[in-house]
Amino acid sequence: xxxxxxxxxxxxxxNWIDTRMPIFTMMQKEYGSFPTPKNFNYFWNFGALAMIxxxxxxxxxxxxxxxxxxxxxxxxxxxxRIMRDVNYGWxxxxxxxxxxxxxxxxxxxxxxxxLYYGSYKAPRELLFMLGVVIxxxxxxxxxxxxxxxxxxxxxxxxxxxxxxxxxxxxxGEGIVTWLWGGFSVxxxxxxxxxxxxxxxxxxxxGVVFLHIVALHITGSNNPLGIDVKTPQDTLPFHPYYxxxxxxxxxxxxxxxxxxxxxxxxxxxxxxxxxxxxxLVTPAHIVPEWYFLPYYAILRSVPDKLGGVILxxxxxxxxxxxxxxxxxxxxxxxxxxxxKQLILLLVVSFLVLGYVGGxxxxxxxxxxxxxxxxxxxxxxxxxxxxxxxxxxxxxLPESIARPVVRxxxxxxxxxxxxxxxxxxxxxxx
Amino acid sequence: MSDTATVRQAxxxxxxxxxxxxxxxxxxxxxxxxxxxxxxxxxxxxxMSPAKDVLALSSIEVDLAPVQEGQAITVVWxxxxxxxxxxxxxxIKTAEGVALNQLIDPQSDADRVKAGKEKWxxxxxxxxxxxxxxxxxxxxxxxxxxxxWFCPCHGSQYDTSGRVRHGPAPSNLGLPPYAFAGDTKIxxx
Ligand code: HEM
Ligand code: FES
Numbered sequence: 001x002x003x004x005x006x007x008x009x010x011x012x013x014x015n016w017i018d019t020r021m022p023i024f025t026m027m028q029k030e031y032g033s034f035p036t037p038k039n040f041n042y043f044w045n046f047g048a049l050a051m052i053x054x055x056x057x058x059x060x061x062x063x064x065x066x067x068x069x070x071x072x073x074x075x076x077x078x079x080x081r082i083m084r085d086v087n088y089g090w091x092x093x094x095x096x097x098x099x100x101x102x103x104x105x106x107x108x109x110x111x112x113x114x115l116y117y118g119s120y121k122a123p124r125e126l127l128f129m130l131g132v133v134i135x136x137x138x139x140x141x142x143x144x145x146x147x148x149x150x151x152x153x154x155x156x157x158x159x160x161x162x163x164x165x166x167x168x169x170x171x172g173e174g175i176v177t178w179l180w181g182g183f184s185v186x187x188x189x190x191x192x193x194x195x196x197x198x199x200x201x202x203x204x205x206g207v208v209f210l211h212i213v214a215l216h217i218t219g220s221n222n223p224l225g226i227d228v229k230t231p232q233d234t235l236p237f238h239p240y241y242x243x244x245x246x247x248x249x250x251x252x253x254x255x256x257x258x259x260x261x262x263x264x265x266x267x268x269x270x271x272x273x274x275x276x277x278x279l280v281t282p283a284h285i286v287p288e289w290y291f292l293p294y295y296a297i298l299r300s301v302p303d304k305l306g307g308v309i310l311x312x313x314x315x316x317x318x319x320x321x322x323x324x325x326x327x328x329x330x331x332x333x334x335x336x337x338x339k340q341l342i343l344l345l346v347v348s349f350l351v352l353g354y355v356g357g358x359x360x361x362x363x364x365x366x367x368x369x370x371x372x373x374x375x376x377x378x379x380x381x382x383x384x385x386x387x388x389x390x391x392x393x394x395l396p397e398s399i400a401r402p403v404v405r406x407x408x409x410x411x412x413x414x415x416x417x418x419x420x421x422x423x424x425x426x427x428x
Numbered sequence: 429m430s431d432t433a434t435v436r437q438a439x440x441x442x443x444x445x446x447x448x449x450x451x452x453x454x455x456x457x458x459x460x461x462x463x464x465x466x467x468x469x470x471x472x473x474x475x476m477s478p479a480k481d482v483l484a485l486s487s488i489e490v491d492l493a494p495v496q497e498g499q500a501i502t503v504v505w506x507x508x509x510x511x512x513x514x515x516x517x518x519x520i521k522t523a524e525g526v527a528l529n530q531l532i533d534p535q536s537d538a539d540r541v542k543a544g545k546e547k548w549x550x551x552x553x554x555x556x557x558x559x560x561x562x563x564x565x566x567x568x569x570x571x572x573x574x575x576x577w578f579c580p581c582h583g584s585q586y587d588t589s590g591r592v593r594h595g596p597a598p599s600n601l602g603l604p605p606y607a608f609a610g611d612t613k614i615x616x617x
Contacts, residue, residue, distance in 0.1 A: 156560065160581065163559040178473075182482045184507040184554075192476065279502055279509045281560040283580050299582055304557060304598045360582055 030216055035234040036241055037222035039399050043117070044220070044241075045248030046110035052249060053103035054208065058201050060096040061145075064089075068148065070194035072187045075150035076275045094264040095256075100142050101267045102256050104290035107135060116342055118330030119221040125322035127214040132318045134207050139291070141200040144193040146288060151272030156285045158185045158193070164298075167308040184278060224399060225331025232400035284359070292356030293349050297375070299360045300368040310372065317379045324379055326387025334393040341382055348374040487617030489609065492548065500565040502553060505616045509553035509561050510604055511577075512614075515588055519575060520546050523589035533599040537589045540603060550614065551590040552602035555579040562586060562601075577601070 007018035007025060018024040067086050069078040082089035111131070114120055120128035147158045162179050166172040181188030219228060228234055235241070259266065267289055271282045287295050294311050301307035317324075332339040348371040355368040490503050490512060500513035515523070523537040541549055555562050557579065563569040564577035564586075572578035572585030574593045579585070584597035591600040606616040 160558040160560065163557075166559075178477050180478075181476055182478050182507065186507050188479070188482065278507065279504065279561060281563075281580060285560070285581055299596075302595050304596055307596065 032236065032238045034216065034237040035219070035228070035231070036237045037220055037228055037233060037399055038235045039222050039224060040241065040244065041223050042248060043109070043113040045245055046106050046113060048245040049106045049248060049252050050103065050110055051208065052252070053099060053106055054201065054204060056099050057096065057103060060092050060099060061198070061201065063092050064096055065198065070148070070191050072150060072190055072276070075148060075190060079149040091260070094260045097268060098256065098259045098264060100145065100288070101259070101290065102252070103138065104142070106252070107138065111135070112346065115345070116332050117221055117223060118225050118325070118332070120322045121325065121330050122322070123218045124221060127211060127218060128322060129319055130207055130211040130214060132315065134204055134211065136315065137200055137204045137207065141197060141204065142288065142290070144197040144200070147190065147193050148197065149272060150190065150276045152274045152276055152282050153269045153272040153285065155185060155276035155278065156281055157287055158189065160285065164308050167305040169305070221330060222399060223331060224333065224396060225329065226395055226399065229398045230400065233398055286357050289353065289357070293352035296352040296356035296368045297372045299356070300365065300372045314375055317376070321379060325383045327390060327392070329392040329395065334395055335390060336393065337390045338386060341378060341386070344374060345378050487615055489613060489615050491613055493612040497547070502565055503616070505604060510616060511549075511551050511553040511565060513549045515547050515549055519588040522575065523587060526587070532592050532595065535591060535600055540589050540591070540600070542608060545608060548614070549588070549590060550604060550606050550616070552604055554602070555581065555584055555597055556592065556599045556601065557582055557584050557597040
């Protein structure tokens, strides 16, 4: 008999299962004793929060689907029925609609964390790129979900976004017709969007799994951005970070509940409570808030194809970020100039978000162009040269050193992650 | 036992003696797989293209009699809005008077209407930028600086011939296939 697992669990049932299929051992290793840098700040909560968001979206989505009808003549009314007649339907829908916003807030902060502390650098490039894939899948999912209630914004959002593909030379029109399954956004479009909206969250779940696999090989980055060197630098994930994550989850749920119960339509657009009308475009169409920055980039270029290319590149550039940033130092704490630039990048993202919600005239066009220019300048020009020009501050010797003066009684600390030695050069 | 060994050795010998044959077999297998996968994937992809009932080219008849000079109406053809405008003599003259080199998508007014029926302009009412329905059919609508249509989404402007005069739209409003069926009736499609 080859390869039965030697389980160390005392509970007989657990032991019996674990011997034949060591999932308990695996959970214990990856979430129990998993060695985690001991200096995490609250920015490290957002990965767990993103997971919770995904779970909430899938749970509420599955129950909404039980009452939703994907047909142009019934969709709007079926959502209204969910709101008025289905028991707690209003709650499910408001959680789902606001959950999408919460998910994006969390993921944007999660990405900011990666940029600020250099988590995208070796050896975590693949981990970071998988994260960008998740962002793209989320955007596709949220876009298609917003089409489902079949209000005016749903319809015209779908029209404008699918039309982006018509900018592709020669094959563009054909692609758009294929996406629509007809000659305009119509019932075939709604049906396929519903099918894909149901599918994609599970694809996201799959990529999240790969994201975690990669994370557990390289180990987490930390606010100092230096590698874990000794067991004194780490703590076991449980109970230390399960506890810290729980605090974050409580705050997250408080904000979430505030939105759902006190301002459920704050982030929605009133026009989406008007049934879709293919003959009348609302005077002011805007996408959901989390797409506004990209929408602003699209509109800041007066050329159709150029705008579309620039918009897609604004995210695509993240895929090559690990190779654009030439500095060997990860954390902004030790990069005096980068620290300012990354804040400028955040400002330009916020400005783009603001401009995206305004009419494309006058000062907004100028602001949008300046912010777009900075976005690309930052990644494509400043980061590559900054690594050569900037003089980083001296790095601490280890994570444990600046925190603990003398070794704690009994040695303390936890084990080392596997990939802790795969590190880029460290300047000091 | 020794049989298998012999066969295995024979295979290795053949492979070693004639590498091009092995390469050829690999190539052949590879292409068969690619063609096979393609043949299986295509039905999935093509199932998303417009179905036969959607394609069944619908045509509609429009009675022009009630449309007064200076007015425009919107009719639906293939799920899309089509604008039918009864142009004033002034509007026709401006449309014809524009030099082609001033246009983003050069096309003469004569190419966009039926000869002898210059007052009727029939265009697909979908902005060629990203597909919004431009404003300008109602008297109270903004018509932009060129007297035709104004797109509220990103500010494109069209003239009285439905030609784009101000971006971001790249081309003129589309022309549906149509023919006059009598003096005051057209058949679109
Ligand atoms: C990544 C996870 C998900 C995101 C970001 C997301 C996003 C959205 C958004 C933004 C809406 C429009 C809400 C509104 O304004 O009414 C929506 C609607 C909907 N979603 Fe999701 N969703 C996710 C997962 C799911 C899943 C897994 C299902 C089904 C199993 C689902 C089923 C539905 C249904 C039936 C609607 C239409 C009802 C409604 O409009 O409230 N969603 N989704
Ligand atoms: S869709 Fe008309 S200007 Fe963009």
